[in-house]
Amino acid sequence: xxxxxxxxxxxxxxxxxxxxxxxxxxxxxxxxxxxxxxxxxxxxxxxxxxxxxxxxxxxxxxxxxxxxxxxxxxxxxxxxxxxxxxxxxxxxxxxxxxxxxxxxxxxxxxxxxxxxxxxxxxxxxxxxxxxxxxxxxxxxxxxxxxxxxxxxxxxxxxxxxxxxxxxxxxxxxxxxxxxxxxxxxxxxxxxxxxxxxxxxxxxxxxxxxxxxxxxxxxxxxxxxxxxxxxxxxxxxxxxxxxxxxxxxxxxxxxxxxxxxxxxxxxxxxxxxxxxxxxxxxxxxxxxxxxx
Amino acid sequence: xxxxxxxxxxxxxxxxxxxxxxxxxxxxxxxxxxxxxxxxxxxxxxxxxxxx
Numbered sequence: 449x450x451x452x453x454x455x456x457x458x459x460x461x462x463x464x465x466x467x468x469x470x471x472x473x474x475x476x477x478x479x480x481x482x483x484x485x486x487x488x489x490x491x492x493x494x495x496x497x498x499x500x501x502x503x504x505x506x507x508x509x510x511x512x513x514x515x516x517x518x519x520x521x522x523x524x525x526x527x528x529x530x531x532x533x534x535x536x537x538x539x540x541x542x543x544x545x546x547x548x549x550x551x552x553x554x555x556x557x558x559x560x561x562x563x564x565x566x567x568x569x570x571x572x573x574x575x576x577x578x579x580x581x582x583x584x585x586x587x588x589x590x591x592x593x594x595x596x597x598x599x600x601x602x603x604x605x606x607x608x609x610x611x612x613x614x615x616x617x618x619x620x621x622x623x624x625x626x627x628x629x630x631x632x633x634x635x636x637x638x639x640x641x642x643x644x645x646x647x648x649x650x651x652x653x654x655x656x657x658x659x660x661x662x663x664x665x666x667x668x669x670x671x672x673x674x675x676x677x678x679x680x681x682x683x684x685x686x687x688x689x690x691x692x693x694x695x696x697x698x699x700x701x702x703x704x705x706x707x708x709x710x711x712x713x714x715x716x717x718x719x720x721x722x723x724x725x726x727x728x729x730x731x732x733x734x735x736x737x738x739x
Numbered sequence: 740x741x742x743x744x745x746x747x748x749x750x751x752x753x754x755x756x757x758x759x760x761x762x763x764x765x766x767x768x769x770x771x772x773x774x775x776x777x778x779x780x781x782x783x784x785x786x787x788x789x790x791x
Contacts, residue, residue: 449758457758464765468772475779482784 585674588708588718661686667695667733668714675719677705679735682713693717693735702726702733 663686669678677695681687687710695702703726705717722728780787 454758457761461761461765465768468768471772472775475776478779480783 581671581674585671585676588674588676591708592706592718661691661737663687663691663693663737665693665735667729667731667735670729670731672719672728675722676716677719677729678714678716679705679707680714682711682715684712687715691737692720693737694739695729695733695735696739697726697730697733700726701739702729705729705735 663681665679665681665685665687667677668680671677679687679693687707689707689710691707693705693707695705701723703722704720706720707715707717709716719729777787
C-alpha cells in the first residue's frame with residue numbers, strides 16, 4: 449500500500465466522521481414540522497369553530513338588537529302619545545291654576561277687607577267691654593254704697609223707732625206724772641202707771657259669719673283701676689257674697705276684699721283699706737278670712 | 740496445481756490492520772448516521788421517503 453493510499457484512507461475517515469457528526473447534529477436539532485403542522489391545524493380548526501360561534505352570536509345579537517329596537521320604537525311611540533296627553537293635561541291644569549289664582553287673589557282681598565272689618569269690630573268690642581267693665585265697677589260701687597246706705601237707713605230707722613218708743617214712753621210718763629200731780633193737787637194719790645212701750649236698744653250693723661269659716665285663697669286677677677280683685681276659690685269652697693278676705697303678702701297686710709260676685713271656682717270683690725305703701729294687691733298674694 | 744501456479748498466485752496479505760480498521764470505522768460511522776437519520780425520519784414523519 450502506498451503512502452498516498454494511506455493518506456487518503458485517513459482523510460476519508462476524518463471527513464466521514466466530520467460530515468456524519470454534522471448530519472447527526474442537524475437531524476437531532478431539526479424542528480418537528482409535522483407536530484407544528486398538526487398544532488397549527490388544530491389551532492386553525494379551533495379558531496374556525498370560534499369564528500363560527502362568534503358569527504352565530506353576532507347573528508343572535510343582531511336579531512336581539514332588531515327585536516329590542518322594534519320594542520323600543522313601539523314604546524317610544526306610546527310614550528310620545530302619552531307625553532302629548534300629559535302636555536295637554538298640563539296646559540289644562542295651568543289654565544285652571546291661573547283661574548284659581550285669580551279667585552285666590554279675589555278671596556285674599558275679600559279676606560283682607562273682612563279682617564280689617566273684624567279688627568274694627570274687635571276694637572269696638574274691646575271699647576264696649578271696657579265700658580261695660582267700668583259700668584260694672586260703677587254698679588258695684590253703687591251697689592256697695594246702696595248697701596251701706598241701706599244698712600245706715602236700717603240702723604237710722606231702728607234708732608228712730610227706738611227714739612219714738614222712748615218718746616212715747618216719755619209721753620206716757622209725762623201723762624202719768626201729770627195725773628199724779630193732779631191727784632196730789634186734788635188730795636188723791638194715783639198709782640204709778642207702767643209704760644206701755646218697752647225700751648229697745650239701738651240697732652247694730654249685722655256681722656258677717658266669715659269668722660266661722662277659715663278660707664284661704666290666692667289673688668288670681670287684679671284690676672286696680674276699678675278697685676276689683678279676683679280670688680282663686682268660689683262658691684264650691686264656701687265663699688258667699690259679703691264675705692271679707694284679708695289680703696297679705698308675707699307678714700305684711702295689703703288690703704281687704706269684700707266679695708260682691710261669686711262663681712263656682714272664683715269670686716270677685718271690691719278692694720278696701722288698700723295700703724299704698726305695699727303698692728296694692730298683686731297676683732299671687734294670699735287672701736284669708738281670718739288673720 | 741503446479742508449483743508455478745503456487746508461486747504466481749500467492750494469497751494477498753493485508754499490509755496493515757490499522758488502515759482497515761480506519762475504513763471499517765468510517766463505514767460504521769456512515770452506517771450509524773444513516774440508521775439514525777432513518778429512525779428519526781420514521782418516528783417524526785412515519786415514512787422514510789414520501790413527503791407527508
